[in-house]
Amino acid sequence: MTNMMNIMKDVIAFRRDLHRYPELSGEEYETSRKIQEKLAEYGIPYQTGFAGTGVLGIIEGDQPGPTVGLRADIDALPITEKTDEAFRSTIDGVMHACGHDAHTAMLLGTGRLLMAERHNIAGKVLLIFQPAEEDSPTGGAAQMLEDGVFAEHQPDVLVAQHVWPSLPAGQIGVVPGPIMGNSDRFQITVRGSGGHASMPHDTVDALAAANQIFTALQTIVSRNANPFDPAVITVGKMEGGYRYNVIADEVVMEGTIRTQSDAMKHIIKHRFHEVVQGVASSMQAEANIIYYDGYPATVNTERWARRVKQTAAREFGAQQVPEVSPSLGGEDFGRFLERYPGVYYWLGTSIGEGQKPLHDPGFMLDEAALEKGVTLMRQLALDILKDLKDGHYD
Structure with a gap:
């Protein structure tokens, strides 16, 4: 397997670069360009033209099989950052205060891992980089769908993860049914x-x-x-x-x-x-x-919420998958889940004492948790493909 240490160095460096140069919903032109450059560097074919700045990476295994889509949102918020991070935002009034920089970087790291082992994959993995998630009530998901993001490659299951500051770093939170409101x-x-x-x-x-x-x-x-x-x-x-x-x-x-x-x-x-x-x-x-x-509410398919729990418990231990309650926060991924089965889960990223919530000017996250995010998303993609191919979900 591709060296995980090198991948995580790249993930963290990319996340910090996006954090320094955040872009608002619908304006993610440089962010999109950087994503495309990384996909090209990793040898991952991609398509563009979805909701303006959206990108779709396509990893095809050497053997035929089902298709799983992994999604990350890429936009920032109109917030002036108030942290002492060395890589804090250089753009006045714009900040990655919701962790989308980390989501994007983790998805690229996951794609790099999966691309390196595509010879052992039966099926296809889609890397969905979605713009304008913060632009409620419009959002970027509906426009990506309208622009035909899945016209050529139809997913059987969709997956998204979101950093969650109220969970200890590295813990995984998921529930069946509605998880966001x-x-x-x-x-x-x-x-x-x-x-x-x-x-x-x-x-x-x-x-x-x-x-x-x-x-x-x-x-x-x-x-x-x-x-x-x-x-x-x-x-x-x-x-x-x-x-x-x-x-x-x-x-x-x-x-x-x-x-x-x-x-x-x-x-x-x-x-x-x-x-x-x-x-x-x-x-x-x-x-x-x-x-x-x-x-709309983000409603998890029960079988795929169960798969997240099982995979996370196997990878990190059952104590790292605590029982959690749903949130009434809004999430554009809900529009994807109206069309396709799938699951949305939380990756704990708390820095401990002094942690600020999402959308706060002082929001920070524990970057040590990002390796677990990459590890879990990669393994979920493989487990879901196997579940689909074998015809069972337990």
Whole structure:
């Protein structure tokens, strides 16, 4: 097998290079070019032209067989980095704060390993480098599918891994069924009529109406949602008003709705519109709602979630595969799993004390965990191909 130490040096160097020069969703031109250069260096054939900057590597085994696809996302976030890393972002206002640099580097390392042993592979491995994962609700997955990323090579199973700072470095988290949630967004523009602070009776206070809407929205989850079917409504931004002695005529509210099941999504969405309009009307204000249906829940196929657990336990020990709970975070990989069976799992990358969460300006990860990410993804590809060829999944 290709020397693992050399591969990991390359993986970490590539990850750090991407981290220094991050690119936002839809702008991953240099990132895509660097991926293509590495694939060429490793002798891996590839195709481009998917969702603008997406790349598909194709590793064909010497023997015929099924096809497994491995996916990594490649875009960064509009965040100014606040770490002391020697390789911190050099691009003001852009940062790999979600680990996509590590995902990309690990997939390249996995591809390099598999390419070196293709003579023993019965089947095909696809390396899917997806842009614009952070660009919710649009995303890059749907566009890759529309652009025919699998037109020539149809996967039987799709796999993705994501760094997870709440898990100790090297541990693996996976659950059957939903592991990530439906992630919708909304914008509410509340309109009233402004005036002088000393004469509120001549106005319709948009700030007062917006605050009533804010409070009433929280009753949807507490009184309309089944407590055993997770749901969250968060208003993350409210803007309005001019100065201390002016009653606001307009307030804009922005937020997100997270659910696990589609049934709960429909309940929350329906009640959201009813509550916003009802409260606004009761306050003699108007409310204009823009609702964005975002990424669907990421729903793991049970047999492939079980395969991740079995392979990870065999490679690292059962204690490294703890029981975990699903997250209501959004993930564009859900759109791939609407079309194909597959699995999405977490790779623990916690640095311990001082760990910041994903999407935080101070987010860092333990690079020592990346070797386990490469090891597991390679072995999963081989195990899944064998499962498919043998016709069993246990």
